[in-house]
Amino acid sequence: MSGSPPPRLAVFDMDGTLLDSLPDLAASADRLLKSYGLTGIAPEAVRAMIGDGVAALVRRLLAHAGDDAKGIDMHEATARYLADYTPRAVELSRPFPGTLHALEQLRAAGWRMAVCTNKPVAAARRIVAALELEDWFDAIGGGDSFPVRKPDPAHLLGTIGLAGGQAARAIMVGDHHNDVLAAEGAAVRSVFARWGYGRPEMEAGATVGADSMAELPHIAARLLPP
Numbered sequence: 001m002s003g004s005p006p007p008r009l010a011v012f013d014m015d016g017t018l019l020d021s022l023p024d025l026a027a028s029a030d031r032l033l034k035s036y037g038l039t040g041i042a043p044e045a046v047r048a049m050i051g052d053g054v055a056a057l058v059r060r061l062l063a064h065a066g067d068d069a070k071g072i073d074m075h076e077a078t079a080r081y082l083a084d085y086t087p088r089a090v091e092l093s094r095p096f097p098g099t100l101h102a103l104e105q106l107r108a109a110g111w112r113m114a115v116c117t118n119k120p121v122a123a124a125r126r127i128v129a130a131l132e133l134e135d136w137f138d139a140i141g142g143g144d145s146f147p148v149r150k151p152d153p154a155h156l157l158g159t160i161g162l163a164g165g166q167a168a169r170a171i172m173v174g175d176h177h178n179d180v181l182a183a184e185g186a187a188v189r190s191v192f193a194r195w196g197y198g199r200p201e202m203e204a205g206a207t208v209g210a211d212s213m214a215e216l217p218h219i220a221a222r223l224l225p226p
């Protein structure tokens with residue numbers, strides 16, 4: 001009895017990989033600073049602050065504001081950011097070009113899909129629902145779904161487990177060194193999303209890099225043949 005191998009699983013990071021979320025993240029960042037009477041911030045400055053979750057983003061925003069932000073409570077600011085961002089997370093954000101087509105092609109080839117994001121899972125679920133993408137993903141592992149988050153491999157392994165997959169039959173697609181490191185630690189093949197918000201040097205350690213979503217089905221098939 002040989003039995004067929006378990007289905008292949010493609011795990012996607014969200015911000016900067018599936019979703020061009022910078023416009024909404026940056027709009028909330030700008031509103032947060034202004035709500036404290038601080039100078040606002042442009043999207044390009046926010047781009048490099050994304051990838052380590054909301055608390056890290058808020059900490060970087062307050063550091064960016066310098067001495068004027070001294071005395072602002074981090075916990076209160078993070079709660080304020082989330083209260084603003086969560087209901088408005090898809091006002092401007094859209095999947096990157098070619099995303100839906102890539103998901104269709106992967107599914108047609110028998111792949112399952114999941115999301116592994118450092119965003120709080122409530123925000124991630126809301127975004128997936130608002131974009132009517134629920135049917136594509138077997139699991140969503142958020143930044144608060146497990147005791148640890150990316151770059152800790154347990155976040156990726158936990159998400160793979162939720163989706164009913166296996167590390168040896170999974171790939172991780174992400175735009176940040178947190179994604180690459182989590183995949184490396186979990187012994188999962190990885191695709192660095194060059195279209196996202198990471199810097200080129202973050203690709204080091206990835207199995208392969210991709211320039212666009214359109215390349216993904218082909219790359220995935222090469223990394224993990226059926």
Ligand SMILES: O=C(O)COP(=O)(O)O
Nearest residue numbers: 014015051052053117118
């Ligand atoms: O919220 C963040 O900072 C990063 O989210 P991501 O893991 O989906 O890129």
Ligand SMILES: [Mg+2]
Nearest residue numbers: 013015016175
């Ligand atoms: Mg990302």
